[in-house]
Amino acid sequence: MIHHCFVVDARDKIVVQKKFWIITVDIRRVEEFAARVKESQVLLCEEIGPTKFIGKPLGRGVVILCAESFDEDNVLQDKLETVTQKFQQVLTYQLEFEEFMERLEDFVVTTLKVSIIGYGGVGKTTLVTLMSGGTPPRTYTPTVAIDIQKVEGARIGTYEISCWDFAGQDRFRKLWELYFRGSRIVLLVTDSTLENVLNSKDIIDLIRRKEIPAEVLAIANKQDLPGALKPSLVQRILGVRVYGMVAIDTANRAKALDIIREALRRATPEQVFHVERSDMAF
Numbered sequence: 001m002i003h004h005c006f007v008v009d010a011r012d013k014i015v016v017q018k019k020f021w022i023i024t025v026d027i028r029r030v031e032e033f034a035a036r037v038k039e040s041q042v043l044l045c046e047e048i049g050p051t052k053f054i055g056k057p058l059g060r061g062v063v064i065l066c067a068e069s070f071d072e073d074n075v076l077q078d079k080l081e082t083v084t085q086k087f088q089q090v091l092t093y094q095l096e097f098e099e100f101m102e103r104l105e106d107f108v109v110t111t112l113k114v115s116i117i118g119y120g121g122v123g124k125t126t127l128v129t130l131m132s133g134g135t136p137p138r139t140y141t142p143t144v145a146i147d148i149q150k151v152e153g154a155r156i157g158t159y160e161i162s163c164w165d166f167a168g169q170d171r172f173r174k175l176w177e178l179y180f181r182g183s184r185i186v187l188l189v190t191d192s193t194l195e196n197v198l199n200s201k202d203i204i205d206l207i208r209r210k211e212i213p214a215e216v217l218a219i220a221n222k223q224d225l226p227g228a229l230k231p232s233l234v235q236r237i238l239g240v241r242v243y244g245m246v247a248i249d250t251a252n253r254a255k256a257l258d259i260i261r262e263a264l265r266r267a268t269p270e271q272v273f274h275v276e277r278s279d280m281a282f
């Protein structure tokens, strides 16, 4: 995720500083990076700790975006280009500075891929429809292969959520591992019956075997049905974090989105800055 934007002017003053997500960046690193861009006068992309810095000169100043290390360079470059053009408009009085600041977040939106897996009929498509603010279907229409849906009106930081809703029926299951790639979050949906939960454990094992570098969590869906296993029990069986859900109830939209927000928080690497003793002034 792009989590910060900075603009540094010709006199090394930071004239724009905007934070979009819980990650912290060390301002000194930003200043040092800005100095390197100024000196080289070309677009630079550097990884400093867990943060990817990308910056380009604008006049005698610099525009910088900070993102996470797995964010793709070409996507970041594209966003940097947009921000630079918009700031250029500020400098030429085509755009108000306040408007630039207000819209800045929109200029740096990228996509979070969430894979939704689980056996046929457990409620994956229902859950995606719920998150998108639609009316969840009451009849069962099995998904064919895969259905990709953007979740409108639900941004997390600068991420827009894209749900990859996989078909759960046997004949489609081979496709899953092909499409996991680039997924930050994998949501495993079960219908909270013992049989389905036990079967779903195999899916967790598959994910572990393939070493998919994603945050994996499970939804114990259909909690409204009699005999539904409690989320805490499902969690003990599956060994991943489990949330209870009734995906056919539209009142649960915010809850479903919060589960993803929470997962992303947990998937955000801790930022630890090491300060040399010689750099400290008391």
Ligand SMILES: Nc1nc2c(ncn2[C@@H]2O[C@H](COP(=O)(O)OP(=O)(O)OP(=O)(O)O)[C@@H](O)[C@H]2O)c(=O)[nH]1
Binding pocket: 118, 119, 120, 121, 122, 123, 124, 125, 126, 127, 136, 137, 138, 139, 140, 141, 142, 143, 144, 166, 167, 168, 169, 221, 222, 223, 224, 225, 245, 246, 247, 248, 249
């Ligand atoms: N009672 C109840 N029914 C639900 C719930 N969530 C989904 N359903 C129903 O379960 C059925 C199957 O839902 P889908 O969302 O299509 O299932 P799916 O996991 O996408 O299935 P595949 O596409 O075949 O993998 C539908 O009839 C839904 O209405 C729930 O929380 N409670």
Ligand SMILES: [Mg+2]
Binding pocket: 124, 125, 126, 141, 142, 143, 165, 166, 167, 168
């Ligand atoms: Mg489906």
